[in-house]
Amino acid sequence: LAQILQTKNKPREEEIMATKKDEGNDEAEIRQQIDRFVKAFRARDVNLMMSLYAPGMVSFDIVPPLQDVGKDVYRKVWEETFALFQEPIDIEICDLSITTGNDIAFSHKLLRLQATRTNGQKTPYWERLTFCFRKIDDKWMIAHEHVSVPADLKSGRAVLDLKP
Amino acid sequence: LAQILQTKNKPREEEIMATKKDEGNDEAEIRQQIDRFVKAFRARDVNLMMSLYAPGMVSFDIVPPLQDVGKDVYRKVWEETFALFQEPIDIEICDLSITTGNDIAFSHKLLRLQATRTNGQKTPYWERLTFCFRKIDDKWMIAHEHVSVPADLKSGRAVLDLKP
Numbered sequence: 001l002a003q004i005l006q007t008k009n010k011p012r013e014e015e016i017m018a019t020k021k022d023e024g025n026d027e028a029e030i031r032q033q034i035d036r037f038v039k040a041f042r043a044r045d046v047n048l049m050m051s052l053y054a055p056g057m058v059s060f061d062i063v064p065p066l067q068d069v070g071k072d073v074y075r076k077v078w079e080e081t082f083a084l085f086q087e088p089i090d091i092e093i094c095d096l097s098i099t100t101g102n103d104i105a106f107s108h109k110l111l112r113l114q115a116t117r118t119n120g121q122k123t124p125y126w127e128r129l130t131f132c133f134r135k136i137d138d139k140w141m142i143a144h145e146h147v148s149v150p151a152d153l154k155s156g157r158a159v160l161d162l163k164p
Numbered sequence: 165l166a167q168i169l170q171t172k173n174k175p176r177e178e179e180i181m182a183t184k185k186d187e188g189n190d191e192a193e194i195r196q197q198i199d200r201f202v203k204a205f206r207a208r209d210v211n212l213m214m215s216l217y218a219p220g221m222v223s224f225d226i227v228p229p230l231q232d233v234g235k236d237v238y239r240k241v242w243e244e245t246f247a248l249f250q251e252p253i254d255i256e257i258c259d260l261s262i263t264t265g266n267d268i269a270f271s272h273k274l275l276r277l278q279a280t281r282t283n284g285q286k287t288p289y290w291e292r293l294t295f296c297f298r299k300i301d302d303k304w305m306i307a308h309e310h311v312s313v314p315a316d317l318k319s320g321r322a323v324l325d326l327k328p
Contacts, residue, residue, distance in 0.1 A: 060292035064314040066326050104265030106296040128224035130310045132270040146294045148312030150228040151322035158315035
């Protein structure tokens with residue numbers, strides 16, 4: 001945005017500063033959305049979770065199918081996911097990166113879910129998490145999510161013992 | 165961009181039209197970059213492939229490790245990947261979606277690689293592919309890539325038999 005205003009309109013110094021401040025705000029607002037994602041996951045709060053997604057969102061989830069399209073579908077996915085786990089659910093995030101534009105942004109990070117399934121199974125693996133955001137009515141919403149673990153294509157195994 | 169110019173500068177009609185045209189160009193340019201990705205993959209052309217990535221790019225690849233950081237690292241990954249396959253390599257893409265902003269964009273799609281490894285193994289699976297772009301020196305470059313197949317977390321298997 002700063003670059004465009006400079007090229008097209010030769011902005012005054014205070015306008016550039018305002019733009020820089022906006023960019024800082026955008027990054028802070030996206031951090032808040034990621035914090036809400038973590039909070040919703042920990043609390044198994046489907047409504048808070050779904051408030052983060054844009055209409056028409058597409059998810060490439062860690063489990064099948066290949067993609068989930070739309071909030072109605074994805075609400076069911078989160079309901080089923082939350083039903084798998086006992087509380088407490090602990091989440092650790094590392095290598096968080098946020099890149100913002102004027103109305104599109106993206107963020108990638110590694111996430112470890114430390115939780116116990118209702119069947120007693122532990123989930124100690126690190127996964128990769130990408131969010132692509134659209135700014136809609138001045139709010140950063142997740143329009144696309146991609147979450148995965150790497151695969152060993154020779155053995156056909158999901159690789160669950162990797163560390164950052 | 166259109167929205168911002170409208171809010172901040174009340175543009176004339178021809179400026180709005182120019183903006184709309186730019187947005188169309190951005191989507192077309194990103195399609196061209198994806199076409200180049202497919203072309204580079206088919207031809208096992210490492211230089212063409214690496215010309216698509218931004219400095220400091222981060223990849224969450226289909227195979228370990230959790231992430232590859234930087235073009236030097238990722239060039240080696242592509243060299244090793246291309247060495248795995250015999251020609252011809254056929255690629256099919258479906259459910260392509262492109263979302264553009266003024267200098268950030270993202271795209272997601274499903275991709276099937278139909279190829280034979282040098283060990284004779286076939287790769288008939290569908291994978292999920294996300295690109296996050298930054299516009300650098302007026303070119304759309306891949307700053308983040310995420311490619312995966314879903315996992316069956318109960319059995320620990322990568323799920324390779326899914327169809328769009």
